[in-house]
Amino acid sequence: MYITRQDYAKNKKQKIYWNSYLCGNYIVAFDNAGRLFQHICAERWKCSRHHDFDRRVEARLCATLVTGVSPAKHGIINNSPLDPFGKNLGGWYWYAEDIKSPALWDVAGKAGLVTASIDWPVTVGANIGFNIVQYWRGANPDDHKLTRALSTPGLLDQAEKDLGSYPTGYLFDIEADSRRAKFIAWMIEKKRPHLLTAYLSSLDEEQHHTAPYSDTTRRTLERLDALIGEIRSAADRAFGNRYVICIVSDHGHITADRETHLNAALQQAGLIQLDEQKKLKSWKAWAWGAGGSAGIMLNDPSDEQTRNQVRQVLKELAADPQNGIDKMVEGGDARALGGFPGAAFIVGLKSGYRTGGSLTGNVVRAGNPGGTHGYLPGYKDMEASFFIAGSTIPSGRNLGTIDMRDIAPTIAVILGVKMPSADGRNLFK
Numbered sequence: 001m002y003i004t005r006q007d008y009a010k011n012k013k014q015k016i017y018w019n020s021y022l023c024g025n026y027i028v029a030f031d032n033a034g035r036l037f038q039h040i041c042a043e044r045w046k047c048s049r050h051h052d053f054d055r056r057v058e059a060r061l062c063a064t065l066v067t068g069v070s071p072a073k074h075g076i077i078n079n080s081p082l083d084p085f086g087k088n089l090g091g092w093y094w095y096a097e098d099i100k101s102p103a104l105w106d107v108a109g110k111a112g113l114v115t116a117s118i119d120w121p122v123t124v125g126a127n128i129g130f131n132i133v134q135y136w137r138g139a140n141p142d143d144h145k146l147t148r149a150l151s152t153p154g155l156l157d158q159a160e161k162d163l164g165s166y167p168t169g170y171l172f173d174i175e176a177d178s179r180r181a182k183f184i185a186w187m188i189e190k191k192r193p194h195l196l197t198a199y200l201s202s203l204d205e206e207q208h209h210t211a212p213y214s215d216t217t218r219r220t221l222e223r224l225d226a227l228i229g230e231i232r233s234a235a236d237r238a239f240g241n242r243y244v245i246c247i248v249s250d251h252g253h254i255t256a257d258r259e260t261h262l263n264a265a266l267q268q269a270g271l272i273q274l275d276e277q278k279k280l281k282s283w284k285a286w287a288w289g290a291g292g293s294a295g296i297m298l299n300d301p302s303d304e305q306t307r308n309q310v311r312q313v314l315k316e317l318a319a320d321p322q323n324g325i326d327k328m329v330e331g332g333d334a335r336a337l338g339g340f341p342g343a344a345f346i347v348g349l350k351s352g353y354r355t356g357g358s359l360t361g362n363v364v365r366a367g368n369p370g371g372t373h374g375y376l377p378g379y380k381d382m383e384a385s386f387f388i389a390g391s392t393i394p395s396g397r398n399l400g401t402i403d404m405r406d407i408a409p410t411i412a413v414i415l416g417v418k419m420p421s422a423d424g425r426n427l428f429k
Helices: 006-011 024-032 058-067 104-110 142-150 155-163 174-191 202-210 215-239 262-268 304-319 331-337 404-415
Strands: 016-020 046-051 115-118 130-132 195-199 244-248 254-260 272-274 280-283 285-289 293-298 325-330 345-349 353-355 364-372 384-390 398-403
Touching (some): 058 404, 104 195, 115 174, 130 155, 130 174, 142 155, 174 202, 174 215, 202 215, 215 244, 244 404, 262 272, 262 285, 262 293, 285 304, 304 325, 304 345, 331 345, 353 364, 384 404, 398 404
Parallel strands (some): 016 244, 046 398, 115 130, 254 353
Antiparallel strands (some): 046 384, 244 384, 254 364, 272 280, 293 345
């Protein structure tokens, strides 16, 4: 979500607030939405669906949204770095230094604009003027201390003095998002940034737990829509109508109730070795799971014997429809997806299947039903959404299907800054 400040209007620099929460598969529900989307539909926001090269996971796609390039270029490959031995203790891509391409806050800051962010992924250490980071480790009160220490010095204390406790750690239910929305509104009114990125994830969490289109999911979306209204009211108070707001999601959801444990198949083929306690001892090939797909990584990329063995394992799995393999790509076709640089193979699963993490047991087994994302291109339910509205944005226009990489350069133009590193285009040119 982004907003423009009145005193920059003469330079055509918009103050923009950017929020992330809405999945594209809900756009089709407009006519039957009931109370859904009151704050969006009532004003006829410009909207579209968007797709990316490889629909995976939050951290990598949120990085694409602010850089305008694919994961192969910006370097955020998954939610978590490749870590077969678990030495990172479940850590995610949190640190902005891992983003290898300029982000919107970088180019905006260099242009002298005020930047802010609340809970946006991969922002620890980012060049953001007012930054409340996304970070967790212990699922205990120390997460709050970590967030305070890693955010802009004094910022969290200042906000909490006015608002009470901020929801730190991995806490993404609707009640936590309701608290975050108050901090977003506070940031708008107190810091008046030209660019603010904010992340609300309760819809994603609810879909994982109860599946897309469940009653609880719909109620969560209704409440999120009301929160957007609260945030817009704060922007109205701060800037009148001199701002642009953008709501964008990073992926859709598909209900899955079957798990394909690719590493169990690799272990059975002798490509993963376990110790006496059935824990990982060594690996020649590893399935780096991402929900509906996985990158198959080789410990030694020059090991052609292992590459051939993996190819045979995957072909045998794909030959049985019950294993849930939709497609397997390698070489130039894998690199063209832009999602798993360095992977020897990329495996895409069928709708209804998700990757599992077991090293032993049956390759395919039943799982708890729930929403899943991370599938390869081709599933309509994985399309995401893009809404934009503001004083300089004509209302009621459908932009059609766009590329996720188009969003950052479009926002850059609205801000009045240049972003030559982006691969996408300005949607309004």
